[in-house]
Amino acid sequence: MKRHRFDPLSFTFGLLFAFVALFVLLGSSLADLVPVGLWTLPAMTIGLLIVLYGVRRLLPPDPGPSETPDRGEGPSPYSDAE
């Protein structure tokens, strides 16, 4: 598994699911979540997703090895113009 550019979608949903799992594992139940949690959790997820995508656009792309497009063997024809 190679390192790649940060993926906000996987991170946000991973965080959300981890929160739900720990919430239940630590003894709470659905009754403790409603009614506030039912709309705040999805809203927070969407908000975090938007923020992370925005931050990722602001930051320079990470030149990870898997992000380098594989254009086949030999020199790229575009190298002339560069």
Place this chain on the structure above:
Amino acid sequence: MAPGGSAEHHRGRMDETPVEPSEVERELRARVVIEEPEPQPAPSPPGRSPLRRRASRRLVAGVAGGLADHWGIPSLVLRIPLAAAAAVWGLLLLDTFTNDYLTFRPGTIGFPPLVWFGSLLAAIGYVALWIVVPREDVGSSPASRLLTRYPGMRSWPGFVLLGIGGALLADRLGIFEPTVVVAFGMIALGIWLFRRDGRRDGPVERSRTELGAPAPAPIVALRGPRPPRERSPLGWIAFGAALLVMCVAAIWSAGTTSFHPEGGPMGVTGAMRISSIPALGLLVLAAGLLVGSVFGRARWLILPSVLLVPVVLLSSVIRLPLEGRFGDLYFRPHEPGELGQAYHNSAGGIFVDLKRFQGRADLELRLDLSTVVGDVQVVVPYDARVVVTGHAGLGSYWFGRKTDSGLEVSGAATLEPKYGDGATFILNLETGIGRVSVGRYAITRRELRELRETERRAEAAEERTAA
């Protein structure tokens, strides 16, 4: 052009670094997206101006004025019918919203179907011309501008029409659900946003002019193919690990569960809650996603995780262990010896019918009934005294006039008999998801007559004794 023409041209422009010309040609042909020039409208016949929306002297979008100019008639001839059609639709919408429903009922106001249908056509035609016909001072229509900006939008009208047709068909079949439509709309919007975002994050677009090559036609961009993503085993590893963890947790939970009179809810001791099993699986999937945000790829784990979340949340209200059989349980004891003290079920209802139970006034019976998923119902004789406590994780309880429903509802009640003086039942009822209830058989006329007769005899005996 001769095959060698392109090569000569390239050599002339980029002679510093010679490149195989045929390779460049193939690359360009494979990658260049050539936008065809926008078709110019056909020349209008002499004496008739081309169809354009008016930029001035217009009321809404200049469609009626443009049509009038095109046909050479007064614009009022078209504006009056269009205004009438708008009035019809305004009344229909007013009727719809003031009645708090969102279905059009043209018959309610009394318009003939022809008027209603004609106004519908006029409205659709006006909007369509607004979108398709260019304004006289702009030169291009909104539709063409949208297609130029988003070339991939060409297929969207088809999808929209398919969606509207499907909704109308579902409404006709009686299976139309507005919330489902909204949900599908949100999903479609989300997919579109992600596709758009993926295109933006793709490889750097290069215009053909960057290469110094001649531009025989307007070139928008060079859109290279997406780089092949790494086939990551992370998702399957996490998925398999989640299954393993859930199975181990279930086996461990089954081995340690036991009911105990002084335990937790309903006397459960040493038991792992049912919700812990899917929650552990969800935690492993979440860990896979978090790792996949930096290393490997595991986005598809979102789907099984989303499916697991309602299971986790719903099972979190269940405090009972999976113990007992699956299926409904029925009991109809007649004597105290036929009645046990506790019955537990894993899935299915428990129904105890005590109508024929013969108990004296000094008899006190304790009964614990629980099921993970299902109803618990006890029916007592008309002369029984009942002391009941109940709990439903998700559902309701009903003890005489006392009732409640929702999440984690608990209640207690003492039900005194109206007739007679029978045994006392101390009931403890619990369900994870379902309903717990206590009912009382109504006394029959025969039983009431016998009861009155018994009471009369007892009073007579007392009087004789006193005398």
